Structure formats: structure tokens, C-alpha cells
Amino acid sequence: MVQDNEIAVEFHNVAYLLNDRPLVSNLNFTVQRGEILILLGRSGCGKTTTMKLINRLLTPSSGEVRVEGISTNEWNPIKLRRSIGYVIQETGLFPHFTIAQNVGLVPSLEGWKRDRLSQRVNQLLQLVGLDPKQFADRYPNELSGGQRQRVGVARALAADPPLLLMDEPFGALDPITRIEIQKEFLQLQKQLGKTVVFVTHDIQEAFLLASRIGLMESGKMLLIDTASEFLKSEQKEVKQFLQCLPFFNQSQYGSSDSI
Numbered sequence: 102m103v104q105d106n107e108i109a110v111e112f113h114n115v116a117y118l119l120n121d122r123p124l125v126s127n128l129n130f131t132v133q134r135g136e137i138l139i140l141l142g143r144s145g146c147g148k149t150t151t152m153k154l155i156n157r158l159l160t161p162s163s164g165e166v167r168v169e170g171i172s173t174n175e176w177n178p179i180k181l182r183r184s185i186g187y188v189i190q191e192t193g194l195f196p197h198f199t200i201a202q203n204v205g206l207v208p209s210l211e212g213w214k215r216d217r218l219s220q221r222v223n224q225l226l227q228l229v230g231l232d233p234k235q236f237a238d239r240y241p242n243e244l245s246g247g248q249r250q251r252v253g254v255a256r257a258l259a260a261d262p263p264l265l266l267m268d269e270p271f272g273a274l275d276p277i278t279r280i281e282i283q284k285e286f287l288q289l290q291k292q293l294g295k296t297v298v299f300v301t302h303d304i305q306e307a308f309l310l311a312s313r314i315g316l317m318e319s320g321k322m323l324l325i326d327t328a329s330e331f332l333k334s335e336q337k338e339v340k341q342f343l344q345c346l347p348f349f350n351q352s353q354y355g356s357s358d359s360i
């Protein structure tokens with residue numbers, strides 16, 4: 102049985118309504134510590150909304166989301182967000198900040214001393230495969246899309262948050278860079294043991310990264326299970342996604358079932 106302290110995030114009967122229209126409803130699931138939970142689903146199915154309910158960019162219209170056992174309504178929103186790394190597709194880097202300033206943003210807001218901050222920034226840039234000597238003083242528009250994505254990941258990790266929310270973080274990359282960065286991210290996650298909620302509509306990405314996959318449709322969670330159970334599902338919506346795996350080879354996928 103899963104112990105409470107193995108649970109990082111819980112959704113209890115959560116709905117979020119906008120102008121009386123439910124964007125998500127009946128959400129009941131947990132995110133276990135150290136797992137990569139993939140939220141998979143077609144455009145507009147409610148993945149981003151679900152993510153924003155975790156870091157309190159949105160609060161539930163009914164039900165409750167708990168992070169580390171505490172309802173998001175009770176968390177101080179600033180403290181909550183600083184304890185959660187957030188990576189989005191467009192990276193959200195500040196254009197007039199250097200790469201070092203972008204990566205060091207949260208620690209500097211937390212009042213870290215200069216030396217500690219610059220050490221941390223260098224360490225993180227190295228961790229995501231960017232040479233600090235080459236990149237620290239550049240501005241975001243002087244980097245390629247893939248390099249900016251790496252900076253986005255480094256920034257999310259800067260204050261060492263236990264939980265990372267990643268919303269289509271590699272969506273804008275060419276397929277080769279994307280596979281490279283996915284594999285590196287997987288290594289990094291194994292090394293750091295973070296809990297990750299990762300949004301994608303790409304089933305290949307889901308199978309490569311997932312400890313478990315949550316399939317969403319029309320604001321509901323249809324299924325949440327390991328990749329190998331996903332493969333066995335008879336649900337129509339699951340099969341539709343599986344058909345999108347071009348060169349489907351079971352031995353390549355579903356190997357990271359264990360949490």
C-alpha cells in the first residue's frame with residue numbers, strides 16, 4: 102500500500118468551472134513521489150488546466166488539490182510556486198535578463214548570496230549540457246530553441262524544488278533534438294529523483310518518459326496507469342492514441358513502469 106508520505110500531489114473530486122462550464126471535472130488521482138506522471142490527451146482536453154490547479158494558478162471550483170498533504174487553498178501561493186519548478190513550451194525566459202540571471206531568478210528572490218548563486222547557476226547550466234563560460238552572459242535571443250529549453254529546465258531546477266511541472270516543454274523542438282533532450286531529461290530525473298508532472302499530446306514522448314500515463318479527454322481522466330497496462334487497454338480512446346505510434350515496438354516502450 103502507498104504510504105501518505107509517498108504521495109506528492111492528490112486530486113480529490115476536483116472540478117474547475119469557467120463561466121459555469123467545466124474545463125475539468127471528477128479528477129481523482131495521486132502523483133507519487135519520484136515518478137514521472139504524464140498527462141496525455143488531445144488539444145483542449147484540460148491538461149494545462151490540471152497542471153495549473155497544482156501550483157495554484159487556478160483553484161478548484163469544487164473538490165481539493167493537496168500538495169505535500171496541504172490543500173492548495175491553504176498554501177501561501179508564492180511559497181507554493183517557489184517550491185514547484187514550472188517549465189512551459191515557450192520557456193518564459195525574460196528577454197532582458199542574461200541566461201545566468203534567468204536561471205538564478207528564484208534563488209535570487211530567495212535572497213541567496215552572490216557567490217552561492219553564481220555557483221548554483223554554473224552547476225545547473227553544466228547539468229543541462231550548456232557550458233557556463235559560453236552561455237551565462239548571453240541573452241535568450243542569442244540561443245537556439247533547444248538551448249532555451251535547456252535553460253528553462255535549469256531555471257525550474259534552480260531552487261531545488263521537489264516537484265516539477267512541465268507543460269509541453271520540448272514541443273517546439275525538431276525531432277532529433279527532441280529525442281536527445283528527452284533522453285537527457287530522463288537521465289537527469291533519475292539522477293535527481295524529482296517528482297514530475299509532464300504534459301504532452303505526443304504518445305511517443307509519453308511512452309519514453311512515463312512512470313505512469315494519465316489519459317485525459319473532455320476534462321476527465323479516462324485512465325491512469327503504467328505504459329504496459331496502457332498497451333493492454335481496450336478503451337477506444339487509448340487505442341486511438343496507440344495507433345499514433347508509427348513504428349510500434351513494445352520492447353522499446355513501457356520499460357520505465359516502476360516508480
Ligand SMILES: Nc1ncnc2c1ncn2[C@@H]1O[C@H](COP(=O)(O)OP(=O)(O)OP(=O)(O)O)[C@@H](O)[C@H]1O
Pocket residue numbers: 119124142143144145146147148149150151302
Ligand atoms: N482562460 C480561458 N478562457 C476560456 N476558455 C479556456 C481558458 N483556458 C482554457 N480554456 C478552455 O479550456 C479547455 C481546456 O484547456 P487546456 O489549456 O487545459 O487544454 P490542454 O489539454 O492543455 O490543451 P493544449 O494541448 O492545446 O495545450 C479548452 O477547451 C480551452 O479552450
